[in-house]
Amino acid sequence: MKAKSENVLTGAHYLDGNHASAEGAIAAGCKFFAGYPITPSTEIAERVARRFPLIGGVFIQMEDELASMAAILGAAWGGRKSMSCTSGPGFSLMMENFGLGIMLETPCVLVNVQRGGPSTGLPTLPGQADMMQARWGSHGDYEIIALAPDSPQESFELAIHAFNLSEKYRTPVLVMTDECVGHMTEKVVIPPAEEIDLVERLYTEKPPGEAQPFEWSNYDIPPMLPVGKGYKFHITGLTHDERGYPIINAEAQDENVRRVSDKIKRHTDDIIWLEEKDTDDAEIIMMAYGISSRVMQPAIARAKQDGIKVGQIKMVTVWPFPEKRVRELAGKVKALIMVEMNLGQVYYEMERCAAGKCQTLLVDHAGGTVHNPEVIYNAIKEAAK
Amino acid sequence: MATAEIRITGFGGQGVVLCGYIIGKAASIFNEQHATLTQSFGPEARGSACSAQVVVSDSRVLYPYVTSPQVLVAMSNDGYQMHRKTMPDESIIVYEKELVKLEKHGPRVKTFGIPATRIAEELGRKIVLNIVMLGFFGAVADVLPREALRKAVESSVPSGTEELNLKAFDRGYEYGLELKEKAELRA
Structure with missing residues (x-):
């Protein structure tokens, strides 16, 4: 599937990395953003807030980062492509619900514009010290996909790629940029919409009553269930079966957690991108x-x-x-x-x-x-x- | 020209970053070069010293920060004091004449002053001070073609203010040309 022309600002622009990330997300079809402002990531939210009313997106400034992460998960289950952005302290606050996103296999994108840490550290200066937090910041066993752009141009491109990976593997994806790239302004060439390939969400083909939210026995990556079309289902952060209901025992844990990790591990050749x-x-x-x-x-x-x-x-x-x-x-x-x-x-x-x-x-x-x-x-x- | 490093300094609210943005845009969008703009500022929104740095190059800019600027554009005395010592032996300092108290510099540092705030006030809006400075910089530093800078001004300022800003740019540019001519005559 190709990007929609109304979402793509085709042309040569002079943009900072944060605005470029926002444009990449919008080009990818992101239509829901929830976040809480934090330097040096705020320009992403500002750009999205300015652009969304023109293209029918929903922007919400939440009360904090816990709620922001929860909101983008909810929006994804509601059928939208969703994202948030933050930096160190906010990233810490998002970690619990980020894990919920992993457990619920929810496609969404989170951009961390890294600054110096620990704690409030250096709000206006760069760091790359959240990389292990990206890998292991939420509790429990899991695999994660994280991308790192080196320029505004790549911030645009990797935002699209992040959405594509999140849909393909039905999982949250991180873009781990930093203050230097986020606040650096350079030429960004945005291609025509027809040159931007998008991965669309896979939905079940089964009718309500038969479909399950985590049907892993028949699929490599389980398809999602749409809302508002008669499907009634339950999802929980507790260890669950294919129906999404809690099953609290070691066998279910092994099946559930191992599978969620393995779906990334099995596809590392496709996911890993080295230059x-x-x-x-x-x-x-x-x-x-x-x-x-x-x-x-x-x-x-x-x-x-x-x-x-x-x-x-x-x-x-x-x-x-x-x-x-x-x-x-x-x-x-x-x-x-x-x-x-x-x-x-x-x-x-x-x-x-x-x-x-x-x-x-x-x-x-x-x-x-x-x-x-x-x-x-x-x-x-x-x-x- | 292989690489030019430019630092613009002033206090928050003067349009320091916009000035840097226009220079970078002129180079990378309207002059087929590469330009990387970075900025430094404190946690305050307005009033504190801030600066914008632009690296303009014929090839991709790999190291994004300015290390040895050829040009300093100073719109405030604080900014000037903070950065004047980082200027190499051979460089250009462009300053707001009535805001910056110029110190002694080496013989190969060229200094050019302009009463940009007063010119901006004469044009009716003090806020275009940065664009007057930009025009002045364009003429005396001669890093980028006038047309590229003008196009970048026109496409970067809020819509409805293009005419005023271009007028501010041209006033600064003309002032710079005259000053440069005088300096060359003296030499």
């Missing part, structure tokens, strides 16, 4: 995501001028982590280096998968600004010794 450059004959491979993958470019170029064989992997998806690829490469290279704006988060996944087969190094940063390329260059030189 690799010069990895074939590299002695050192740099890994990064979001703004850090961009800031490391001058350092890589300089190291190459010194004759060092440096490859790179930009992780467009950070979760699920590219375990298979990192395992393969660890056996071939001298060092893997992770560049991230935190004191070591995704790095530990890289280290785990490298399993001692090569050196693993972290170029960390507590946040507040992006890395100095000089520091990244020095890390490459050190690893190449």
Whole structure:
């Protein structure tokens, strides 16, 4: 299915990353937004609030982030594509209901414009220190999909991709951007609507009375049930069966939780999106995501001028982590280096998968600004010794 | 020109960020270049020092922040004081003459002052001060073509105010051309 032309602002614009995220969501067909303003994410909400009345969307400023997350889940079950945006403190507040979204297998998109933490930290300055919270912030076992844009253009594109993944896998999807990208203004080219592919929600073909909200025995990804068409059903955050009713025992738990995790694990080849450059004959491979993958470019170029064989992997998806690829490469290279704006988060996944087969190094940063390329260059030189 | 780094500074509410936005838009939408705009501000909404940074380049901007600006546009004394020491030996400082108290700079730092607030008041709206400054910057810094900047002004200001803003831009630009001519005659 293609995007609808009335939702797409085709043309070249000069937009910040947050406005671009909003335009991507609108192009993807998002028609419900609930949120609570927080720097540095507020421009997403502002843009949506300005645009929605023109295209028939519903915008609600909620009383807090707990309610915002709950509202977008409700809207998704009501048939809308829905989203919210937030930053660190709000992300923490959303975590419980985010888990409800996982358990209820509810398609929706949440954008976290990361700032420096913990707590209120640095409201107006960037960080990438919510990456493990993205992975494990809600309680219980689950798998998550998280994307990381490096520019306003990618913020637009990945917002669409996030909606597509959320519909395809019937699960909440995170866009983990940061203050630098969110508040950075650059040219954003929005293509014609007919060039934007959208994944639409899969609904049951069974009649009311026969259809179930979690029919996993017959489907890879269970289709949803529409509302207002005579289907009466029950959904709960409690461990449930295919009918959606609570079943409180170990067998049901194993079936329910394992399946919700496995539907992501089974499709990692489809979900994981890496942009690799010069990895074939590299002695050192740099890994990064979001703004850090961009800031490391001058350092890589300089190291190459010194004759060092440096490859790179930009992780467009950070979760699920590219375990298979990192395992393969660890056996071939001298060092893997992770560049991230935190004191070591995704790095530990890289280290785990490298399993001692090569050196693993972290170029960390507590946040507040992006890395100095000089520091990244020095890390490459050190690893190449 | 490979890369030009420009910093605009003033206090919140003066239109500092819009000024940076128009420069970036002129470069990336109307002059086929790449331009990245970033901004710094505190948690306050108005009145505190703020700045906008634009990196203009012929290739993709990889490092988004300004590190060694060739041009500083100063609309307030606080902003000027905060950033003047970051200016490299060879650079341009464009300032609001009646708001900024200019200090001594090295021989290769070119300084250009304009009474932009007064000009804006003469035009009837003090609020267009930033656009007067922008026009002035356009003429003296010569980083971008006049037409690209004009188009960016026209497409960025609230509808209904285009004429006033273009007039403000042109007044600033002409003031800059005259000043530059005088400076060149002296040299």
